[in-house]
Amino acid sequence: xxxxxHGSVSIDVDEDGFxxxxxxxxxxxxxxxxxxxxxxxxxxxxxxLVNYLRDYYLKYGIAPMIRKLCKETGFSLKKVYELFPxxxxxxxxxxxxxxxxxxxx
Amino acid sequence: xxKDIKVNDISRKTEQFFHLDTKNLPKLPYPYEDWEDxxxxxxxxxxxxxxxxxxxxxxxxxxxxxxxxEEKEKLVAAFLEGLRKLLTVENNxxxxxxxxxxxxxxxxxxxxxxxxxxxxxxxxxxxxxxxxRSEILRRIIKKYIHPGGKLTARFTGADIDLNWETVARxxxxxxxxxxxxxxxxTCPMGVDNGLIAREIRKLFSQELGIHxxxxxxxxxxxxxxTGSSTGISPAALMDLIEFMEDxxxxxxxxxxxxxxxxxxxxxxxxxxxGEFLSWPENIEAFxxxxxxxxxxxxxxxxxxxxxxxxxxxxYEDVQLxxxxxxxxxxxxxxxxxKVVVAECGHAHKAIMAIGDRxxxxxxxxxxxxxxxxxxxxxxNDRIRIDPQRNNFPVTLHxxxxxxxxxxxxxxxRRIIKKxxxxxxxxxxxxxxxxxxxGGSGFAIMQSANFPTWRFTVxxxxxxxxxxxxxxxxxxxxxxNKYVCAPCSNCKGQIRDLLTYYDAWEKTxxxxxxxxxxxxxGMVNIPEGFLEWEFH
Numbered sequence: 204x205x206x207x208x209h210g211s212v213s214i215d216v217d218e219d220g221f222x223x224x225x226x227x228x229x230x231x232x233x234x235x236x237x238x239x240x241x242x243x244x245x246x247x248x249x250x251x252l253v254n255y256l257r258d259y260y261l262k263y264g265i266a267p268m269i270r271k272l273c274k275e276t277g278f279s280l281k282k283v284y285e286l287f288p289x290x291x292x293x294x295x296x297x298x299x300x301x302x303x304x305x306x307x308x
Numbered sequence: 309x310x311k312d313i314k315v316n317d318i319s320r321k322t323e324q325f326f327h328l329d330t331k332n333l334p335k336l337p338y339p340y341e342d343w344e345d346x347x348x349x350x351x352x353x354x355x356x357x358x359x360x361x362x363x364x365x366x367x368x369x370x371x372x373x374x375x376x377x378e379e380k381e382k383l384v385a386a387f388l389e390g391l392r393k394l395l396t397v398e399n400n401x402x403x404x405x406x407x408x409x410x411x412x413x414x415x416x417x418x419x420x421x422x423x424x425x426x427x428x429x430x431x432x433x434x435x436x437x438x439x440x441r442s443e444i445l446r447r448i449i450k451k452y453i454h455p456g457g458k459l460t461a462r463f464t465g466a467d468i469d470l471n472w473e474t475v476a477r478x479x480x481x482x483x484x485x486x487x488x489x490x491x492x493x494t495c496p497m498g499v500d501n502g503l504i505a506r507e508i509r510k511l512f513s514q515e516l517g518i519h520x521x522x523x524x525x526x527x528x529x530x531x532x533x534t535g536s537s538t539g540i541s542p543a544a545l546m547d548l549i550e551f552m553e554d555x556x557x558x559x560x561x562x563x564x565x566x567x568x569x570x571x572x573x574x575x576x577x578x579x580x581x582g583e584f585l586s587w588p589e590n591i592e593a594f595x596x597x598x599x600x601x602x603x604x605x606x607x608x609x610x611x612x613x614x615x616x617x618x619x620x621x622x623y624e625d626v627q628l629x630x631x632x633x634x635x636x637x638x639x640x641x642x643x644x645x646k647v648v649v650a651e652c653g654h655a656h657k658a659i660m661a662i663g664d665r666x667x668x669x670x671x672x673x674x675x676x677x678x679x680x681x682x683x684x685x686x687x688n689d690r691i692r693i694d695p696q697r698n699n700f701p702v703t704l705h706x707x708x709x710x711x712x713x714x715x716x717x718x719x720x721r722r723i724i725k726k727x728x729x730x731x732x733x734x735x736x737x738x739x740x741x742x743x744x745x746g747g748s749g750f751a752i753m754q755s756a757n758f759p760t761w762r763f764t765v766x767x768x769x770x771x772x773x774x775x776x777x778x779x780x781x782x783x784x785x786x787x788n789k790y791v792c793a794p795c796s797n798c799k800g801q802i803r804d805l806l807t808y809y810d811a812w813e814k815t816x817x818x819x820x821x822x823x824x825x826x827x828x829g830m831v832n833i834p835e836g837f838l839e840w841e842f843h
Contacts, residue, residue: 205354218355219755263544264534268585269843271551280843293754305526306538307582307617307652307752307796 209235221296221303228257228300240287240294249286249298252276256299266296266304313434315443318477319469325435325477326364332431333764337775339783339814345764349757356756362473363480364435367756369512369520371479380472383516387475388452390515394507395453402625402665406500407507411446413497414439420491420501425742425769426484436765438491438501441481444468445504479518482508486747486766487622488708493739506622506748513624520623522752527619528627532634535611536581537619542609548584556592560833566595569642570606575681576644577607578635578659580652580796581615587799593823593837594650597682600830601690606642613638616655617796621662622749632663636671646674648681651821653707653795656714677710679794679822683719686726686826693829695729700788702728702825703777705770705802706741707795715739720794720822727829734773742769744793746801762801763808771805774817785816788840794822803843812842 204223207216212235215223220239222228233253237245245253255276259267266272269291273280280291287294292304313326330345351367360373374380393399400407420438421427430436450466451457461467468474482505489502513519521527531537540548549566556564567573577598583590598605608614612634620628639647649655659667660675667673685691704724710716717738724731734741744751745767753759763771774791775783782789793799802819811817818840828838 263547264541265539265544265585268548268551268588270555270588271548280841303526303754304538304585305522305530305752306536306585306615307580307800308538308586 207235207239209238217303219293219303222300225260225300225302232300233298236298236300240289240298242287242298246286248278248282252278252283252286252295253299256296256301260299260301266292266301315440315447316468318444319471319474321471321473322362324362324365325473326433328364328366328430328433328761328765330764332433333768334429334431336768337772338780340775340809343809348764349760351756360476361480363477364484366480366484366758366761368750368753368758368761369479369483369518371476371518374472384470384472384475386516387511388470390511391448392453393515394511395449400507400625402662403503403507403510406503410442410499410501410504411449414442414446414499415497417496419494419496420499423490423494425488425490425745425766426486429768430765435481436484438485441478441485441508442499442501442504444474444478444481445508448474478508479512481505482512483520486708486743486745486750488743488747489712490708490740490742493712509623510625514626520749520753522754523619523623523749524627527617527749528631531612531615531617531619532627532630536615537617538581538585538615540581540584540614542611542614545584545609545614548588552588552592552595555588556596559592559837560596560827562596562599562833564595564599567606568609570604572643572645573604573606574645575603575605576639576642576647577605577650577678578616578647578655579607579614579650580617580655582617582796582800583650584614587796587821589824589837589839590651590821593821593827594678596827596830596833597685597691597823600832601685605648606644608638608642610638610641616649616652616659618655618658619749621654621658628658628662629666632658632666635659636663636667636673639673640671644673646676648676648678650678651794651796651823653709653797656707656716657709661714677714677716677719679710679716679719679723682822682826683723686723691826692831693727693826694831695727695829697829697831697835698728698825699730700790701730701732701778701782702790702792703732703734703774704737705734705744705774705791705793705798706737707793707798708741708743708747710795711741712739723822723826724792727825732777734777742773744770744795744798744801745805746797749797751797751801751804759804759808763805767801767805767808770802771809771811774802775815778815778817783815785814787816789815789817790825790838791817791819792822792825793819806842818842
């Protein structure tokens, strides 16, 4: 457990930088977490991806399967990696305030 | 340097007992002859805080770092008490006999070391020798458990010092083994060093509460609580299934309604829930094959009934029993004629071999490997396959739990030889296979510096084997090729290995399961079920 601070944002994160209390997520938090993923400028495409993940998570409590994510956002997997270099699970999900993926995924 | 290390040194009060030097790691084959491993990474302060990583500086099991002598003594005493329990039948009825046989019968011939990928691929690091770990345990038992042991220790060679360093490092050593049991396969005395490692893990988990979060809190606890170690709830499952049904139609033109909770079905199919999220094409392929073959089958929507995993197998008996009982209850409630375990290696072992100790009397429901079910379908032409659709180089990875532990070797080969004209074996294979390097839950441990270790040490053997299965010409990135790995855990590890070594770009080796190859060959659907995209 650690505290992540960036500007006015201060949140509890786990050892890998994932949020511990996902309900404290907001756009400011997302922007702050994005800097840890090398994304200093959240573009419209970044938000589209993050918001999709966020909505899915709020509805089902997990991250969606990647195939579904690509289909429903219209982004290829390559594009997802361009937006978040460490990938959908480690990068995009972290910024969207999801917890770390678990199980054999 | 490494050879100077002796078993009794384990109690030495040094900050880090062993340093893995990546310069000592064996060379990789073509086209990786010039591959150089960077120096081994350390663990960030935030991650190592409060944890003991004094064995080799690698973090995968969170062993606490007690601050006072009193705390240390308390933990050592708890360990010793746990060890006493481990050696009594009333506390360890499931595994006491093989444990005692393995503890008593070793003749120190070290045949096991030559069979161990961890030892070989670490550049023969003494601490990763299978015997090193087992010998620590034997000496502790000899000196601290056997009557009069302390008096005779000096003369029996068991003069090991049971301090906190010894205990903490033994816990870490239990997580430097993938439990592949290649050592047990080769031992002339039948000693199972894999079992010893697993029993040490059990002692630490059940008696001291020390276990990787991926296996316990985020594994079995989460599975029993939410229904799956992935966190998939029944509602999320239905959303995923709906997506897959549409996906099947889009890819194949077939309209398939996946059956759920069908009472009295011939088959209850149990998938590793990781497939639903990471490899939906595997779930889809099973549904296509079973429907096209006209089987009377179902899946379950009940908690735990849609996730075949049982990480208890890797680290303790209590959770192992809870999860397997839940699986048995689900099958019993549905009244199915048999359970078929899909492409998940450890679920094979947990539900079949180990499950036999628990699935008794009214829950003694027949259980079958999907390899057998699929063999019946493919070899008896219950679906039509054109092997020319799979006319690219294919090799097969043998998941340890399906092959070495269960003896299921030929069914998957008879299938693959029939449907893949360019199939070739890895060397060695079958019961002599090498672990993917992600066994015993390693593949799902993604934190700190551990992934680098599993890619560069145990995974190195498998990566070399995969490369060696193809000729230099075939390794050209212009040629599609496939490593079939019919196990979710192995797939995760092989995906991560190919990514770490950038092998998709360099050699265009794709990985996946067996059912995807079967469906790719089916003549009544459009060509191209297999998508040559890395994911």
